[in-house]
Amino acid sequence: MNFQYRVEIVDENMEISKGIYKLSLSGKFKGVPGQFYMLKTYGLNPLLPRPISIHDIHENKISFLYSVVGEGTKFLSQLRKGEQLQILGPLGKGFNVENIKGKAAIISGGIGIAPMLYLSKNLKVSTLHLYAGFRDEVYGIDDMKKYTDKIYLTTENGNTGVKGYITEIFNPSSYDIVLCCGPEKMMMKTVKLCKEYNVPIFVSMEKHMACGIGACLVCTCKTKNGNRRTCKDGPVFLGEDVIWDA
Amino acid sequence: MNFQYRVEIVDENMEISKGIYKLSLSGKFKGVPGQFYMLKTYGLNPLLPRPISIHDIHENKISFLYSVVGEGTKFLSQLRKGEQLQILGPLGKGFNVENIKGKAAIISGGIGIAPMLYLSKNLKVSTLHLYAGFRDEVYGIDDMKKYTDKIYLTTENGNTGVKGYITEIFNPSSYDIVLCCGPEKMMMKTVKLCKEYNVPIFVSMEKHMACGIGACLVCTCKTKNGNRRTCKDGPVFLGEDVIWDA
Amino acid sequence: MLNVNIAGVNFKNPIIAASGTFGFGQEYSSLYNVSKLGAITTKGLTLHPREGNNGLRIYETPGGMLNSVGLQNPGVIRFIDEELPRMKRLGTKIIANFGGCTIDEYIKGIELLNQTDVDMIELNISCPNVKYGGMAFGVKSSIAYQVVREAKSCCKKPLMVKLSPNAEDIVDMAFRCCEGGADALSLVNTFKAMEIDIHKRKPVFENIYAGLSGPAIKPVALRMVYDVSKAVNIPVVGMGGITSAKDAIQFIMAGAHAVQIGTANFIKPDICLDILSGIQEFMEKEGIKDISEIRGIA
Amino acid sequence: MLNVNIAGVNFKNPIIAASGTFGFGQEYSSLYNVSKLGAITTKGLTLHPREGNNGLRIYETPGGMLNSVGLQNPGVIRFIDEELPRMKRLGTKIIANFGGCTIDEYIKGIELLNQTDVDMIELNISCPNVKYGGMAFGVKSSIAYQVVREAKSCCKKPLMVKLSPNAEDIVDMAFRCCEGGADALSLVNTFKAMEIDIHKRKPVFENIYAGLSGPAIKPVALRMVYDVSKAVNIPVVGMGGITSAKDAIQFIMAGAHAVQIGTANFIKPDICLDILSGIQEFMEKEGIKDISEIRGIA
Ligand SMILES: Cc1cc2nc3c(=O)[nH]c(=O)nc-3n(C[C@H](O)[C@H](O)[C@H](O)COP(=O)(O)OP(=O)(O)OC[C@H]3O[C@@H](n4cnc5c(N)ncnc54)[C@H](O)[C@@H]3O)c2cc1C
Ligand SMILES: Cc1cc2nc3c(=O)[nH]c(=O)nc-3n(C[C@H](O)[C@H](O)[C@H](O)COP(=O)(O)OP(=O)(O)OC[C@H]3O[C@@H](n4cnc5c(N)ncnc54)[C@H](O)[C@@H]3O)c2cc1C
Ligand SMILES: Cc1cc2nc3c(=O)[nH]c(=O)nc-3n(C[C@H](O)[C@H](O)[C@H](O)COP(=O)(O)O)c2cc1C
Ligand SMILES: Cc1cc2nc3c(=O)[nH]c(=O)nc-3n(C[C@H](O)[C@H](O)[C@H](O)COP(=O)(O)O)c2cc1C
Numbered sequence A, B: 001m002n003f004q005y006r007v008e009i010v011d012e013n014m015e016i017s018k019g020i021y022k023l024s025l026s027g028k029f030k031g032v033p034g035q036f037y038m039l040k041t042y043g044l045n046p047l048l049p050r051p052i053s054i055h056d057i058h059e060n061k062i063s064f065l066y067s068v069v070g071e072g073t074k075f076l077s078q079l080r081k082g083e084q085l086q087i088l089g090p091l092g093k094g095f096n097v098e099n100i101k102g103k104a105a106i107i108s109g110g111i112g113i114a115p116m117l118y119l120s121k122n123l124k125v126s127t128l129h130l131y132a133g134f135r136d137e138v139y140g141i142d143d144m145k146k147y148t149d150k151i152y153l154t155t156e157n158g159n160t161g162v163k164g165y166i167t168e169i170f171n172p173s174s175y176d177i178v179l180c181c182g183p184e185k186m187m188m189k190t191v192k193l194c195k196e197y198n199v200p201i202f203v204s205m206e207k208h209m210a211c212g213i214g215a216c217l218v219c220t221c222k223t224k225n226g227n228r229r230t231c232k233d234g235p236v237f238l239g240e241d242v243i244w245d246a
Numbered sequence C, D: 001m002l003n004v005n006i007a008g009v010n011f012k013n014p015i016i017a018a019s020g021t022f023g024f025g026q027e028y029s030s031l032y033n034v035s036k037l038g039a040i041t042t043k044g045l046t047l048h049p050r051e052g053n054n055g056l057r058i059y060e061t062p063g064g065m066l067n068s069v070g071l072q073n074p075g076v077i078r079f080i081d082e083e084l085p086r087m088k089r090l091g092t093k094i095i096a097n098f099g100g101c102t103i104d105e106y107i108k109g110i111e112l113l114n115q116t117d118v119d120m121i122e123l124n125i126s127c128p129n130v131k132y133g134g135m136a137f138g139v140k141s142s143i144a145y146q147v148v149r150e151a152k153s154c155c156k157k158p159l160m161v162k163l164s165p166n167a168e169d170i171v172d173m174a175f176r177c178c179e180g181g182a183d184a185l186s187l188v189n190t191f192k193a194m195e196i197d198i199h200k201r202k203p204v205f206e207n208i209y210a211g212l213s214g215p216a217i218k219p220v221a222l223r224m225v226y227d228v229s230k231a232v233n234i235p236v237v238g239m240g241g242i243t244s245a246k247d248a249i250q251f252i253m254a255g256a257h258a259v260q261i262g263t264a265n266f267i268k269p270d271i272c273l274d275i276l277s278g279i280q281e282f283m284e285k286e287g288i289k290d291i292s293e294i295r296g297i298a
């Protein structure tokens, strides 16, 4: 294993859309698409670090894209340039980009877009289409344009793209492989869709975590092969293997 | 009673000496010298607000001078301009400036200097001498120059002023009244000194607090008149009345 | 509908200030309109005045605080003479929290309170029992049963018994207090805890032990309220670490008729009002007409 | 001198990774040199493999966390075959944490562990007791006594019994476990607690209850360790919310021979090393030559 615990200095932490922040750190960072880091701000509140996917890695920089949903991400969003952030990573099994071939579709819901930039940059597929669904505001798409051949958008209020859910406009039939990240229900639906058309799909699961490295067994994902640790055996699983909670 | 609970916006929060910060808020604030406010930063850590004396009040501004000693003051020191601070005050019984007459001495130890600026500004005495003791760096003195007739300084390492403790160079005999704030042991010593010379002295007690308004009884100061609430019946007490813990 | 009836007393809403954290209501009443509260519980009273404990009385811990006030109070007689008349003017129900070190003290105190217009007596059985070497009355069910039975036999007010989380078996304790004649139960009091000063190499508190309260204890307190509510058929008042409407609703869903707010008053002095309005908002959003609809629903 | 001897086992220092928070040591060993620890306690083992609980398994609370892992583990046989050989290579002592649902399971498991080179067995008596409708073995002293006596009679390893803070009377519990033959005691396990999802109107955990750990519980855990240490004359290992050298020293001053670190590993993965070096610094500053000088001093 190759992960590290480090204390880093925040380089930038910017609200790029309502409640959506991009945080970056300078330095050399490892990680493959779909892997994540555990991020922790100073103090005992909140107690536990928060799992956040790699949004992008450059030669001298890593960035995270996150949505403020509760206390942990709220404290993250309050970090300013020059302040300390504790990080542990890269963690988990990401997307196996070497084995992803042919015509691929990425499908994301909301902040599920976060890991997709680094993924699309690293995929070696013949064609790549992005299907991204949002509630109202659209974010994280611009950077992806140069790595994708086509982008389909939906918003729940119809502000941008098609009005509705992304699963409503997605048809897996013309793809060799599908890569998915978003709310559990949306992923479940997408897996079902792909099954109908017999298209393989990988999903990136979100389970509540504590250790992040496979030691505490709180992040179980039920699969057809038994209980798996989302943090270590995942977060990327073969869609058909997952037994859904919802 | 006349205190209020308010959420204010930090105007300035500056390190003026090593580990010593000055925080100011804009607006109209009430309070007499020796009174304090309970200050609370966002979240459940730390749980309780922190009592901090009024350092100064201007027509449109209040300031606090504080030393970073633990988690609470650490979080206070991290506040930046524009961030929120919850305040409750002004609280307690301050110095009764109307009844303080003649030749007066203020004697402070360390951050005990904090309430003395606003006090010296408001005193109506014939002569005012300041005796201020510090560990190494001296702070909070400059602003007081114009309100005092003479300033005596000590530092433990002799960097500035006389080397030693302030109680070693202070002789109450020539004063009509003494006003004191500092570590409990230093105040105890000063009260003893004043007793020898029969000079009345007021001390500003520091007890750990929870409610700050007299409801919870955790801030008891034992006095010759029974248990008193430091937050409401104090923090300023007649020196001879206090029964010391130390 | 926010009002709740507990043992014949009608509270305008289920938010009650907890004993020991709200004095006799005067201090907070100069800050906000405390008549909006369902009730105020007095500082813990004893038959005779008490000076309370020496030394440090408070220590903060992660998510909580320890207190060692030691029942400092003016005694029940001065309470009746001086505090109660002022309290009655606050425009809300008054719950007198009362404790003793002997059964005799319990009886004498209750007889004095019988003659007043307090709305309810909350029997604090977390007090040290002199007969049993200082172990609290509220640890062993059999001892608590005795106190409650004796108290009930002379009590002319609705009697709410306040349980200690240090009880050996909280459900059996609740059960036996019911048998003893309690009209209602409130729980939890503080958890027996301590801190050590590693430089002085001795306990931080002169009394060694102190009581833990605040958000830190909430999940345990909630569990106890849930278990007790399922086991008894008298009203239960829940408390322990409540700082938000969400917390309060959890206790109500666990089975509580009302909740008490203690430590949270220190975090934000008018937090009881925030909790109250938060409950109202929740009810509106979820289409709940009467708070009783969600009581014990979890 | 940091080494401590507990029931004949020599630990190089008093810092032990707690059961269930450190897996079988492999994950943390890829992050830092775990041979620096006094010992590693295994994930709670049972005779047969267990899948653990369904649904959400973790929930954060102020200063603490609830877990409902439910003893997911490969079973003692696969532990011995697959995990133990790798664990032994980590260069520190191995404590096998073992629990059962019947006395028979306890005996069978211990007999299997007897034949291995684990250094010590930590008997987890917080497991649900099928004979008593799922109430944990560790609640009533008389039941715990039986388990410990039976376990001891077949145990060839030093036997440490891990007490539950949900015990009716923690001191009596400790006492009876000693009588049953425990060579050492460790405490505390997690506190029985719960949370309610107010939108779903039901408990957050499928099992309703979960175990509270972390800084929130420290003052109560410390009190229990203090009380137990004074009452028994076998070594006590303290735990519950330790996140700093200060916390660890408090437990030692309360009477603990060693401490276990659980939840804190999640806050900072190499926190055990910080705690260890913090203790060393403290000892140097205070002129303490041997950790035993301050043991139980408070
Ligand atoms: C592998 C992985 C990668 C992720 N990548 C991203 C990302 O790139 N950007 C992003 O915005 N979010 C991401 N998430 C979700 C993110 O971890 C949660 O939104 C965050 O933990 C919420 O914390 P909070 O304190 O703000 O919210 P709260 O709801 O207050 O958190 C309470 C607890 O629940 C946990 N929790 C709540 N929601 C989630 C969730 N969806 N997943 C896991 N734990 C949760 C928290 O960690 C915490 O323990 C990822 C989750 C996982 C598991
Ligand atoms: C009436 C009054 C006025 C004060 N005015 C000032 C001031 O103007 N400037 C300033 O720097 N300090 C002042 N203090 C002291 C200040 O309140 C403490 O330094 C501060 O509470 C420490 O909090 P902490 O979390 O940083 O430290 P910690 O030591 O981590 O605090 C732990 C707990 O102890 C309490 N505590 C620790 N030290 C003190 C103390 N000396 N007095 C009271 N409670 C304490 C804290 O409030 C907290 O509850 C005053 C205290 C009182 C009672
Ligand atoms: C400073 C303080 C003093 C208290 N005094 C009393 C008391 O006199 N009588 C009593 O029954 N409970 C007393 N309590 C316990 C509270 O009423 C309440 O049961 C407990 O604090 C748990 O609730 P909380 O977490 O909301 O504070 C006191 C609590 C605190 C913090
Ligand atoms: C996720 C998790 C899993 C645990 N699993 C076990 C277990 O299998 N066996 C056991 O005896 N204790 C288990 N515990 C309890 C810990 O070993 C420890 O007793 C408790 O968490 C208190 O210590 P802490 O506050 O330092 O975590 C577990 C605790 C946690 C947080």
Ligand code: FES
Residues within 6 Å of the ligand: A208, A209, A210, A211, A212, A213, A214, A215, A216, A217, A218, A219, A220, A229, A230, A231, A232
């Ligand atoms: S978070 Fe601990 S095993 Fe996954």
Ligand code: FES
Residues within 6 Å of the ligand: B208, B209, B210, B211, B212, B213, B214, B215, B216, B217, B218, B219, B220, B229, B230, B231, B232
């Ligand atoms: S702090 Fe509550 S009475 Fe003084």
